[in-house]
Amino acid sequence: xxxxxxxxxxxxxxxxxxxxxxxxxxxxxxxxxxxxxxxxxxxxxxxxxxxxxxxxxxxxxxxxxxxxxxxxxxxxxxxxxxxxxxxxxxxxxxxxxxxxxxxxxxxxxxx
Amino acid sequence: xxxxxxxxxxxxxxxxxxxxxxxxxxxxxxxxxxxxxxxxxxxxxxxxxxxxxxxxxxxxxxxxxxxxxxxxxxxxxxxxxxxxxxxxxxxxxxxxxxxxxxxxxxxx
Numbered sequence: 001x002x003x004x005x006x007x008x009x010x011x012x013x014x015x016x017x018x019x020x021x022x023x024x025x026x027x028x029x030x031x032x033x034x035x036x037x038x039x040x041x042x043x044x045x046x047x048x049x050x051x052x053x054x055x056x057x058x059x060x061x062x063x064x065x066x067x068x069x070x071x072x073x074x075x076x077x078x079x080x081x082x083x084x085x086x087x088x089x090x091x092x093x094x095x096x097x098x099x100x101x102x103x104x105x106x107x108x109x110x111x
Numbered sequence: 112x113x114x115x116x117x118x119x120x121x122x123x124x125x126x127x128x129x130x131x132x133x134x135x136x137x138x139x140x141x142x143x144x145x146x147x148x149x150x151x152x153x154x155x156x157x158x159x160x161x162x163x164x165x166x167x168x169x170x171x172x173x174x175x176x177x178x179x180x181x182x183x184x185x186x187x188x189x190x191x192x193x194x195x196x197x198x199x200x201x202x203x204x205x206x207x208x209x210x211x212x213x214x215x216x217x218x219x
Contacts, residue, residue, distance in 0.1 A: 031205060042115070042197070042209035050205065058206070090154060092207075099144060100199075100207060102154040 002026050006091045006103025013081040013110045021076040021106050023091030029101075031094045032074035033058075034066060036087040037105075043090065049074055081110045114138045117198050117210035124217050130185040132213045134198030137179065144207065145172050145183045146197040154197070157183070188217045 004025045013019055025032065030051045035043040045058030049068040063085060065077045074093075078085060091103040116135045124130050134143070145157045158165050158172040160181075165172050169188075174181040185192055198210040 033207070035209075040211065042113075042211045043199075043207075044209075045206060048206060092154075094205070097142075099156040099159040100146075101156065102146075104153040 004093055004101050004103040011108050017081050018079050021089055023103055024073045025093040029093040029095045033092045034076045035090045038087050083110045086110045114208050115198055115200055115210040117213050121214045124188050126217055126219050128188050130188050132183045132196050134181045136200050138202055140200040142201040143174055143181050144199040148195045190217045190219050193217050
């Protein structure tokens with residue numbers, strides 16, 4: 001009964017380093033999302049995937065890439081991390097007309 | 112202007128008090144969600160509603176589609192209810208737009 005599993009939980013990167021955040025869901029949901037959460041702001045959509053094989057930009061996509069590897073997995077990649085990408089990242093999934101399920105979050109610091 | 116506005120931003124209550132958090136939105140929606148986030152923790156969905164009222168334990172959520180307004184009520188509040196409560200709406204593409212959250216602190 002895992003729901004949405006997101007890794008890692010914490011990460012510190014140096015400016016310019018790259019990393020991939022992993023997300024997997026076991027609920028057979030079509031839609032998956034990546035959000036970032038910054039102090040004083042609501043969650044903002046980075047990228048989403050409405051179904052396997054499709055991805056679309058959200059509100060704040062610059063500096064990120066995504067891959068919907070299969071129906072279960074949706075990864076977020078930072079190719080060259082910048083301090084402005086210091087944030088808490090959440091993966092989420094939804095079935096059609098259903099509530100959203102969130103991962104535990106990744107606290108990323110870029111120094 | 113934010114498409115989803117919550118009030119208040121911060122709320123402190125004494126244990127046992129009745130609490131109301133409000134959410135107003137300015138876009139067309141297919142559903143509204145209330146979410147809970149504990150400090151340092153993940154985000155949990157409390158309610159998803161598109162009309163009327165839902166109740167789960169001490170929590171009640173209502174929505175008025177005509178007025179584009181929803182409320183989350185907590186009866187007999189308890190310190191363990193201390194968390195950030197987030198309102199979000201599902202818009203036409205199926206995506207969610209989030210409010211900035213209401214930080215609730217319930218004192219014993």
